[in-house]
């Protein structure tokens with residue numbers, strides 16, 4: 403399945419901080435592609451809405467690359483599930499945008515990626531008990547190897563990585579959160 407959406411590449415600027423920032427000339431991640439699909443955490447369906455999938459060009463490139471390499475390694479596994487990035491111009495992405503919102507995701511450097519499910523369905527898991535731990539750890543490792551500065555994982559997932567980069571925090575038992583520099 404290929405996406406009809408073409409990516410409009412441009413040099414983006416991440417302004418300020420992930421918790422208080424903006425995004426200039428952001429790039430929109432397509433709703434799906436050969437190697438990934440997107441997931442709306444509020445409506446709990448695929449694809450994610452267009453205004454929740456904006457990042458810097460570097461972030462979008464990194465997501466596409468990890469998704470491609472992961473899918474190539476596991477052609478029979480579900481495609482990588484990408485959730486929220488930032489809003490079109492960045493800025494506040496709090497609870498007024500649905501569910502619990504995000505304290506960060508404000509300047510195009512953050513993305514949520516759902517763990518692969520143990521049952522192989524292409525939808526987001528809800529609980530740590532539903533994830534394929536081996537494939538989830540592999541995704542964490544791939545983002546660390548790709549140069550992520552932070553990968554948040556859930557405390558009940560058992561996922562690990564280099565201290566200071568991979569950190570366990572609440573509300574991340576069904577997805578990892580990756581941040582680039």
Ligand SMILES: [Zn+2]
Nearest residue numbers: 512513514579
């Ligand atoms: Zn996040």
